[in-house]
Amino acid sequence: MGAPPRSADDPVDHAAMRELVEGVLAWHRPEERKLPWRTPGTTPWGILLSEVMAQQTQADRVAERWVQLIQRFPDPATMADAAPAEVIDLWVGLGYNRRAVNLHRAAVVMVEQHDGEVPDDLDGLLSLPGIGPYTARAVLAFAFDRDVVPVDTNVARIVARHSGRVLDRSDAQVLADGAVRWGRGALAAAALMDLGATTCRARTPACDRCPVASTCSWAGGPEEDPAGRGAHRPRPQGRFEGSARQARGRIIAAARAGRLPHDAAVELAGEHGVGVLDALVADGLVVRDGEGFALPGARGKSRRGVRDRED
Numbered sequence: 001m002g003a004p005p006r007s008a009d010d011p012v013d014h015a016a017m018r019e020l021v022e023g024v025l026a027w028h029r030p031e032e033r034k035l036p037w038r039t040p041g042t043t044p045w046g047i048l049l050s051e052v053m054a055q056q057t058q059a060d061r062v063a064e065r066w067v068q069l070i071q072r073f074p075d076p077a078t079m080a081d082a083a084p085a086e087v088i089d090l091w092v093g094l095g096y097n098r099r100a101v102n103l104h105r106a107a108v109v110m111v112e113q114h115d116g117e118v119p120d121d122l123d124g125l126l127s128l129p130g131i132g133p134y135t136a137r138a139v140l141a142f143a144f145d146r147d148v149v150p151v152d153t154n155v156a157r158i159v160a161r162h163s164g165r166v167l168d169r170s171d172a173q174v175l176a177d178g179a180v181r182w183g184r185g186a187l188a189a190a191a192l193m194d195l196g197a198t199t200c201r202a203r204t205p206a207c208d209r210c211p212v213a214s215t216c217s218w219a220g221g222p223e224e225d226p227a228g229r230g231a232h233r234p235r236p237q238g239r240f241e242g243s244a245r246q247a248r249g250r251i252i253a254a255a256r257a258g259r260l261p262h263d264a265a266v267e268l269a270g271e272h273g274v275g276v277l278d279a280l281v282a283d284g285l286v287v288r289d290g291e292g293f294a295l296p297g298a299r300g301k302s303r304r305g306v307r308d309r310e311d
Contacts, residue, residue, distance in 0.1 A: 017179040019160050020212050021188050027211035028191035033198075036067055037142075038190070044069050044118035047076055052103050052130060053136045053148075056096050059197075063095060077116045079107035083297025088285065097252055101284040101296075102130025120144050131172055133173070136235030141185040149176035149189050154196025155221035157227040161200065166230045202227070244272045244279075251276065251293070252285055263290040 030038060037050035047068060060305045069090055073079040079087060084104045091100035106128040110116060118139065119125050138150035149155060155195040156172040163175060176307035180188045199206045207220035208211050218226055240246055250268045254260045262267075277293065280286045286293045 005242035015165065015177055016215060017159070018181070019193070019215055020158070020177040023212040024191045025184070025187060025217065026193050028187070028194060030187075030190055030194070034195050036063055043075070044120070044139065046073055047143040048106075048118050048131075048135075048139050049073075051142075052099055052106075055099060055135060061094065065090070066233075073107075073303045076107040076118070079104060080111045083295075084284065085295035086231065088252065088295055092253065092256060097285055098248075098283045099130060105129040106131060106286075115308055118143065126159075129295055137173075138189070141189040145183060145186045147177065147180045147182060147185045148216060149173075149185065149192060150198075151176050152193065153172040153202075154200070155189075155192045156230070158192055158196050158200045160219055160227040160230060161205075161218040162212065162223065164215045164223075164226055166226050168230060172230075195236050212292070214245075226236060242271075244276055247272045247276050248285075251280060252295075255286050255295050255298070259289055259292050259294050260286075265293050 004264070008013055016263050022024070028076045036042075045305070046066075049257045052063065053066055053069075060265060072090065075089075084101055086270070087100045087131065091097055095285065109128055114124065120140070120143075122136055122140065124134070125131050125139055131139075134150050134152055140146040140148050141150055151159070151169070151172045152235050155176060156169075159175050160167050165171070167175070195210070195212075199210050205220055208214075210219070213219045227287050247269050251260065251265055254264065254268060265277055266274060277286075280293075281288060284296060287296050304305075
């Protein structure tokens with residue numbers, strides 16, 4: 001076993017971090033990873049929409065649905081005017097449906113407090129429902145080309161391995177931001193994300209074809225992988241089959257098809273009981289409608305088929 005990773009308190013070679021970004025930028029070919037929101041002319045709203053959709057869903061799964069959503073809701077005002085039920089209806093299949101509710105709430109806030117525009121500062125973005133530090137920085141980088149790098153699991157892994165350090169969330173963010181030169185935030189963020197998605201992978205890193213392997217402190221060596229620990233290490237999800245997530249998804253899917261009687265909802269909740277229904281109401285995903293449940297603001301019966309997906 002080789003030497004252990006350096007701690008977060010060890011000195012940082014900032015020049016090496018800048019060299020990392022420059023090396024990845026020279027390697028990057030953005031046209032090779034075709035994502036619809038990377039096309040010229042995508043609005044800040046389109047970027048925000050893509051980032052919320054990709055929070056817990058792979059980008060390739062997001063792409064087709066993003067086109068549908070941006071066509072239906074081309075700006076925050078259009079979404080704010082729609083019923084939450086319509087946003088949820090278009091969202092089902094992406095998973096974690098509470099993101100759809102938060103997105104609708106964020107659109108309302110943008111209309112009421114930001115003249116229908118996406119805020120272009122960190123505090124304004126963080127004030128929106130469902131927008132955390134990563135998503136806010138992603139919007140700043142990709143929509144406004146600010147000198148920040150949104151640190152997701154992929155980027156954190158690259159920074160940890162290249163620096164040879166076990167990093168917490170704030171350390172990884174500071175190192176990544178400090179390596180970006182003026183006016184290159186969007187390019188640097190996309191390049192690092194694509195390297196992490198295609199080459200510097202978690203379980204099967206392709207160090208033999210990594211463009212910055214020569215300056216990486218780890219590079220697949222015998223030492224402990226610095227990315228194996230720390231705040232950004234991926235956390236395995238619990239089992240889906242029989243979980244509360246599955247029950248929630250079944251209830252939402254049934255509510256999409258029309259008003260769901262209380263007894264039927266309880267049956268779908270199964271062993272998880274009425275607590276699942278109470279949680280769905282608290283999250284704004286369903287409303288109690290007389291003696292049953294419905295999507296918030298739903299009018300009539302959905303024409304879409306019922307799908308059993310987690311929320």
